[in-house]
Amino acid sequence: MRAAIFGGPGKITVGERPDPVIKNPTDAIVRVSLACVCGSDLWYYRGLSPHDLGAIGHEFIGTVEEVGSEVRDLRPGDFVVTPFTYSDGTCVLCRAGWFSNCLHGGGYGNHGIDGGQGEAVRVPFAGTTLVNVPGSGHSDKTLRSILALSDVACTGHHAAASAGVGPGMTVAVVGDGAVGLSAVLAAKRLGAGQIIALSRNPARQAVAREFGATDIVEERGDAAIAAVHDLTGGLGVEAALECVGTGESMSTAFGIARSGGMVGAVGAPHDVEVPIDVVIFRNVGLRGGVAPARRYLPALLEDVLADRINPGLVFDFETDLDHIVDGYEAMDDRRAIKSLVRIAVSAESGAGLAQTAHPRMP
Amino acid sequence: MRAAIFGGPGKITVGERPDPVIKNPTDAIVRVSLACVCGSDLWYYRGLSPHDLGAIGHEFIGTVEEVGSEVRDLRPGDFVVTPFTYSDGTCVLCRAGWFSNCLHGGGYGNHGIDGGQGEAVRVPFAGTTLVNVPGSGHSDKTLRSILALSDVACTGHHAAASAGVGPGMTVAVVGDGAVGLSAVLAAKRLGAGQIIALSRNPARQAVAREFGATDIVEERGDAAIAAVHDLTGGLGVEAALECVGTGESMSTAFGIARSGGMVGAVGAPHDVEVPIDVVIFRNVGLRGGVAPARRYLPALLEDVLADRINPGLVFDFETDLDHIVDGYEAMDDRRAIKSLVRIAVSAESGAGLAQTAHPRMP
Numbered sequence: 001m002r003a004a005i006f007g008g009p010g011k012i013t014v015g016e017r018p019d020p021v022i023k024n025p026t027d028a029i030v031r032v033s034l035a036c037v038c039g040s041d042l043w044y045y046r047g048l049s050p051h052d053l054g055a056i057g058h059e060f061i062g063t064v065e066e067v068g069s070e071v072r073d074l075r076p077g078d079f080v081v082t083p084f085t086y087s088d089g090t091c092v093l094c095r096a097g098w099f100s101n102c103l104h105g106g107g108y109g110n111h112g113i114d115g116g117q118g119e120a121v122r123v124p125f126a127g128t129t130l131v132n133v134p135g136s137g138h139s140d141k142t143l144r145s146i147l148a149l150s151d152v153a154c155t156g157h158h159a160a161a162s163a164g165v166g167p168g169m170t171v172a173v174v175g176d177g178a179v180g181l182s183a184v185l186a187a188k189r190l191g192a193g194q195i196i197a198l199s200r201n202p203a204r205q206a207v208a209r210e211f212g213a214t215d216i217v218e219e220r221g222d223a224a225i226a227a228v229h230d231l232t233g234g235l236g237v238e239a240a241l242e243c244v245g246t247g248e249s250m251s252t253a254f255g256i257a258r259s260g261g262m263v264g265a266v267g268a269p270h271d272v273e274v275p276i277d278v279v280i281f282r283n284v285g286l287r288g289g290v291a292p293a294r295r296y297l298p299a300l301l302e303d304v305l306a307d308r309i310n311p312g313l314v315f316d317f318e319t320d321l322d323h324i325v326d327g328y329e330a331m332d333d334r335r336a337i338k339s340l341v342r343i344a345v346s347a348e349s350g351a352g353l354a355q356t357a358h359p360r361m362p
Numbered sequence: 363m364r365a366a367i368f369g370g371p372g373k374i375t376v377g378e379r380p381d382p383v384i385k386n387p388t389d390a391i392v393r394v395s396l397a398c399v400c401g402s403d404l405w406y407y408r409g410l411s412p413h414d415l416g417a418i419g420h421e422f423i424g425t426v427e428e429v430g431s432e433v434r435d436l437r438p439g440d441f442v443v444t445p446f447t448y449s450d451g452t453c454v455l456c457r458a459g460w461f462s463n464c465l466h467g468g469g470y471g472n473h474g475i476d477g478g479q480g481e482a483v484r485v486p487f488a489g490t491t492l493v494n495v496p497g498s499g500h501s502d503k504t505l506r507s508i509l510a511l512s513d514v515a516c517t518g519h520h521a522a523a524s525a526g527v528g529p530g531m532t533v534a535v536v537g538d539g540a541v542g543l544s545a546v547l548a549a550k551r552l553g554a555g556q557i558i559a560l561s562r563n564p565a566r567q568a569v570a571r572e573f574g575a576t577d578i579v580e581e582r583g584d585a586a587i588a589a590v591h592d593l594t595g596g597l598g599v600e601a602a603l604e605c606v607g608t609g610e611s612m613s614t615a616f617g618i619a620r621s622g623g624m625v626g627a628v629g630a631p632h633d634v635e636v637p638i639d640v641v642i643f644r645n646v647g648l649r650g651g652v653a654p655a656r657r658y659l660p661a662l663l664e665d666v667l668a669d670r671i672n673p674g675l676v677f678d679f680e681t682d683l684d685h686i687v688d689g690y691e692a693m694d695d696r697r698a699i700k701s702l703v704r705i706a707v708s709a710e711s712g713a714g715l716a717q718t719a720h721p722r723m724p
Contacts, residue, residue, distance in 0.1 A: 092595075092597060093597075093620075093621055093622060096622055097622070098621055098622035098645055100645070101621035101622055101644060101645055162647070233454075235454060235455075245642075250638075258455075259455055259460055259463035260455060260458055260459070260460035260463055260654075262649075265641065265642065266642075267642075268642065269638045269639060269641075269642050272638045273635075273636075273638075274635075274636035274638055274641070274648070276612075276631045276634045276635075276636055277631060279627065279631075279636075279648060279649075279650070279651060280607075280627065280628075280629075280630065280631050280650065280651045280652065281651060281652060282463060282651065283460055283462070283463055283649075283650070283651035283652065283654070284651075285524070285647065285648060285649030285650075286636070286641060286647060286648045286649070287624075287641075287645075287647030287648070287649070288641070288642065288645070288647075289641060289642045289643065289644065289645035289646075290642065290643060290645065292622075292645070
């Protein structure tokens with residue numbers, strides 16, 4: 001099969017990789033229709049985080065092609081979305097909802113597991129990992145939003161959920177990447193009353209507004225902290241959502257958090273220091289991490305299918321597998337918020353795509 | 363009046379300080395009967411945290427002597443316990459329950475406010491700060507427990523509450539000082555199923571057992587982390603309560619926390635680094651801080667008066683005001699867990715004390 005191949009920092013090519021086959025009875029093979037490029041892929045692309053050479057990508061939707069003998073509730077032809085980590089669904093951490101910390105789970109595109117940026121993927125623990133998408137003939141808009149649920153929408157939701165965002169709350173989001181924008185959407189969905197997006201980019205501000213931001217702060221650093229205090233009666237926000245992962249963004253998040261508030265953090269950390277004095281003397285908590293997307297996916301999928309949320313708006317660049325490097329470069333240059341990659345649209349592999357919709361196989 | 367006077371690191375004397383008088387209509391004057399020495403006082407005594415010269419101490423119980431014109435629900439003769447910070451009870455942070463972060467509040471024994479280690483205290487915002495102790499003729503055992511509610515029992519409770527301790531949960535407590543032991547008690551009170559106390563001191567282990575510890579770990583550092591994993595099926599604990607405030611104790615707390623778990627931290631931080639990789643990649647949250655004791659006090663007081671909890675067991679050294687330095691030294695040498703200081707036992711000032719019990723003034 002053809003797939004994106006990571007050859008080290010700055011090197012993404014497209015080439016041949018072995019066709020995936022069922023190795024364990026709990027595996028399924030998924031033929032990928034849509035994939036995308038993650039902000040964390042950029043860390044690898046830039047050489048700032050380690051990544052195995054070879055397969056890459058961890059977000060995709062597609063059609064089940066084959067299932068192992070122990071896979072229940074999934075059949076060939078099912079259209080599915082995957083959370084960006086696979087999980088057995090039965091260990092004590094999965095049972096507690098921490099699917100992304102599954103004792104036997106892992107991520108795609110590393111450690112010998114196929115990447116999502118390719119034509120097909122062997123999915124371990126498929127029955128407890130993949131989420132079946134009901135219905136057929138979904139519009140391209142809907143499919144883009146379902147693809148967003150694979151990681152970015154769930155990760156934004158995790159920031160908001162970790163910070164305890166609830167009805168009427170005052171929230172600010174640090175970071176206007178796809179995750180930050182998704183965190184705005186999540187805060188809105190959870191009922192936040194005031195949502196302040198920190199962004200100096202007009203296109204991203206527009207998406208933030210569309211997703212529910214009530215205020216935009218263009219300043220950075222101390223000026224941003226002052227601006228957020230101005231917008232919140234001098235108090236700061238009850239929930240500060242940190243969606244970048246740098247020392248400055250974490251410092252800003254704690255700076256804008258109200259005493260007794262929470263920082264919900266989902267940015268992959270690079271040189272981050274937690275201001276423990278703020279934690280202790282202002283009672284500002286910190287929670288977040290690698291999102292347990294499998295926990296959040298069903299409810300978010302329901303909202304997507306009912307057209308209550310449109311997380312796919314984060315995709316503002318589109319390409320195909322052969323040109324996937326363009327998707328990386330557009331994000332690396334900050335020309336794109338997030339790049340969608342059309343892998344296949346044939347009748348065989350594109351089940352669920354509007355242009356190739358066909359009845360679900362029995 | 364006579365009071366303890368902080369003269370700099372290592373210097374605690376007893377001398378004369380001005381008798382407190384009502385300055386604001388929301389003030390009350392409290393005649394102190396029992397006070398105590400806090401672990402944080404030791405930081406000052408050791409020169410490791412800054413403290414104004416002069417008044418010191420922030421935990422006390424006593425009798426209301428005089429109230430300002432705007433103090434409601436308190437009368438001279440009322441027997442009261444104070445949380446270790448005073449708060450207006452009306453600002454947005456107090457209304458949200460964050461009394462220790464009150465926009466107009468503060469602490470005793472600093473910034474010109476009388477200390478608790480003296481014969482009398484002017485209490486600002488007395489009506490919203492002090493908690494009236496119902497009944498009279500309380501036993502010395504009960505009074506010691508009420509005194510513990512002034513700080514240490516509420517601070518231990520804050521560690522457990524911040525970590526979300528609930529029925530059946532697996533908890534470990536780092537620190538066998540009075541706060542750590544109080545955190546054991548709090549975890550038990552909140553229904554924890556397994557409570558692991560880290561302590562190598564037999565006397566403190568005994569109190570931990572009495573408070574509800576199910577297991578004791580004597581190891582430190584990596585060996586402690588391994589021991590806690592051994593006791594929890596290799597998983598670590600759902601809630602790790604950090605009650606010391608050093609880099610090593612925080613590192614241990616994150617090391618013993620299960621993925622998806624919480625660190626509840628209440629130790630005053632000294633050279634603490636938060637392992638952000640554990641926060642993000644293992645989804646271990648961090649919450650805690652200066653306890654909003656006023657929020658917790660009423661429920662804990664009810665449990666003390668009903669003899670359901672006995673937090674006063676942390677007091678294993680007793681002295682009087684003249685010899686208060688002995689109380690500091692006993693704690694500094696780790697001969698004592700926590701030192702109680704009998705300030706007054708006269709009929710006039712000792713209302714509520716069993717040996718001088720008298721009917722409440724009308």
